[in-house]
Amino acid sequence: MSKITDLSKSRYCKGIQCPKILWLDHYKPEEAEDVLSETVMANGNLVGDLARSYFGEYSLVEFSFDKSEMTARTQEFIGSGAMNIAEAAFLTDGLYCAVDILHKNGDGWDIVEVKSSTHLTDIYIEDMAFQYYVLTNCGIKVKHVYNMHLNSFYVRRGELDLKGLFTLEDCTDKALELYDSVAERVAAIRAYVSVTEEPKRELDVYCNKPYECAYKKYCGRHLPEHSVFDLAGMQARTAYKHYHNGIVSYEELLANAKKIKLNPKHRRQIESTLNSAPDEVDKAKISEFLGTLSYPIYHLDFETYQQPVPEFDGVSPYQQIPFQYSLHIEQEDGTLEHREFLAKEGTDPRRALAEQLVKDIPKGVCSLAYNMSFEKTVIKRLAETFPDLADALMDIHDNMHDLMIPFKDQSYYSAAMQGSYSIKFVLPALYPDDPELDYHNLEGVHNGGEASAAFAEMTSHTPGEIAEIRANLLRYCGLDTYAMVKVLRKLKEAVSKN
Numbered sequence: 001m002s003k004i005t006d007l008s009k010s011r012y013c014k015g016i017q018c019p020k021i022l023w024l025d026h027y028k029p030e031e032a033e034d035v036l037s038e039t040v041m042a043n044g045n046l047v048g049d050l051a052r053s054y055f056g057e058y059s060l061v062e063f064s065f066d067k068s069e070m071t072a073r074t075q076e077f078i079g080s081g082a083m084n085i086a087e088a089a090f091l092t093d094g095l096y097c098a099v100d101i102l103h104k105n106g107d108g109w110d111i112v113e114v115k116s117s118t119h120l121t122d123i124y125i126e127d128m129a130f131q132y133y134v135l136t137n138c139g140i141k142v143k144h145v146y147n148m149h150l151n152s153f154y155v156r157r158g159e160l161d162l163k164g165l166f167t168l169e170d171c172t173d174k175a176l177e178l179y180d181s182v183a184e185r186v187a188a189i190r191a192y193v194s195v196t197e198e199p200k201r202e203l204d205v206y207c208n209k210p211y212e213c214a215y216k217k218y219c220g221r222h223l224p225e226h227s228v229f230d231l232a233g234m235q236a237r238t239a240y241k242h243y244h245n246g247i248v249s250y251e252e253l254l255a256n257a258k259k260i261k262l263n264p265k266h267r268r269q270i271e272s273t274l275n276s277a278p279d280e281v282d283k284a285k286i287s288e289f290l291g292t293l294s295y296p297i298y299h300l301d302f303e304t305y306q307q308p309v310p311e312f313d314g315v316s317p318y319q320q321i322p323f324q325y326s327l328h329i330e331q332e333d334g335t336l337e338h339r340e341f342l343a344k345e346g347t348d349p350r351r352a353l354a355e356q357l358v359k360d361i362p363k364g365v366c367s368l369a370y371n372m373s374f375e376k377t378v379i380k381r382l383a384e385t386f387p388d389l390a391d392a393l394m395d396i397h398d399n400m401h402d403l404m405i406p407f408k409d410q411s412y413y414s415a416a417m418q419g420s421y422s423i424k425f426v427l428p429a430l431y432p433d434d435p436e437l438d439y440h441n442l443e444g445v446h447n448g449g450e451a452s453a454a455f456a457e458m459t460s461h462t463p464g465e466i467a468e469i470r471a472n473l474l475r476y477c478g479l480d481t482y483a484m485v486k487v488l489r490k491l492k493e494a495v496s497k498n
């Protein structure tokens with residue numbers, strides 16, 4: 001059974017972020033919230049498995065709960081002259097690591113750490129320095145340490161090209177710089193977690209970086225209902241600075257407004273919350289915005305998903321791939337017509353979606369999106385991919401308006417929006433307690449992340465389940481554009497009121 005002072009590479013990295021995470025993992029794991037999405041984990045596994053073939057044939061050390069079994073197997077592979085060993089396991093003095101790929105290099109070995117991200121981050125270097133330390137202490141001659149991550153510039157053309165898909169970054173010098181501090185850090189983490197009484201630890205930027213900590217709710221249980229951490233758009237570093245200076249509650253922030261140079265938007269957020277202020281409406285500015293629209297209005301919303309390893313030609317890692325849209329067509333008298341598209345699961349959805357879109361939205365009409373930069377980026381990419389449809393697609397792109405503007409510039413402001421202009425805050429603020437517009441009442445798919453995941457994994461389901469998932473996706477995306485219709489109505493009502 002492992003001890004709290006035993007450190008794997010992931011536990012070491014957690015300990016670097018904040019040693020209290022390890023203490024809580026051991027003594028109060030029930031306080032952890034789910035912060036790592038299943039999609040992120042699945043992407044990591046997919047990329048890790050694929051990367052093993054980067055150098056050619058490899059020997060795999062199968063997972064076992066018995067670490068000594070894995071280390072013995074690793075030694076067997078080394079002894080038998082293997083050139084590449086995946087999950088090569090090493091254990092010394094309670095420090096354990098499984099190297100993603102151990103690659104033979106002359107009379108020594110290269111450590112290759114594989115990540116499903118598209119760039120190198122500081123915590124990866126800590127991770128590699130730890131592996132360097134463990135392997136060296138196990139008597140392995142380490143020649144290089146590499147980080148292998150996805151190359152965001154790679155565009156798939158035909159067969160997958162692993163050398164193009166992955167970028168191999170030499171991090172030997174960076175890992176060496178940290179090498180001497182590993183023993184010290186291990187000792188500090190072990191001393192911290194060895195106490196049985198809950199150790200004190202202040203909230204700080206490390207609660208969010210490099211990873212969102214699962215214990216934020218638990219460690220922040222002393223915070224008032226409205227605190228500096230609720231101010232929309234405030235940088236984490238600034239919020240923690242005020243927190244450490246004892247300026248935490250909305251009342252304390254107001255009392256110190258001059259000293260901390262509280263900006264007008266934050267002051268508005270605080271004052272409207274404390275005073276339960278009624279909605280504020282700048283009729284002139286909203287009228288100006290409404291004047292830019294013309295009927296019929298085509299309310300449009302896309303759903304997209306990303307593939308770390310592109311399955312289709314012309315796609316890069318993590319490129320947004322549109323697979324669904326909803327379109328509510330609104331006439332001046334309020335009449336609505338609904339159209340929608342949802343690609344067949346397991347297929348490249350782009351061509352069929354683009355063709356249907358240009359049929360559904362005629363040239364020259366006014367289209368509306370909420371946060372249109374996203375929709376515009378998707379349309380532009382489709383136009384680049386399908387030159388024969390580019391004219392029609394770019395016409396939609398060029399005639400698009402953004403429903404977010406009156407909320408972003410606070411022409412319409414409600415305390416319930418909590419300083420945010422995201423539709424997820426704006427909609428319930430405009431229509432509180434309306435079950436028809438409540439995303440919680442939907443089945444299966446409640447947000448964009450769930451929609452992406454549902455489409456990406458749909459082929460792994462039975463036909464009956466697929467039918468249900470498709471129905472859930474259609475209801476979810478349909479609500480997105482219906483919500484836009486309702487938001488626009490609220491703006492029109494606001495300017496027509498005396």
Ligand code: SF4
Pocket residue numbers: 017018019020021024201202203204206207208213214215216217219220
């Ligand atoms: S919430 Fe912050 S202080 Fe608490 S365990 Fe996580 S990182 Fe540490």
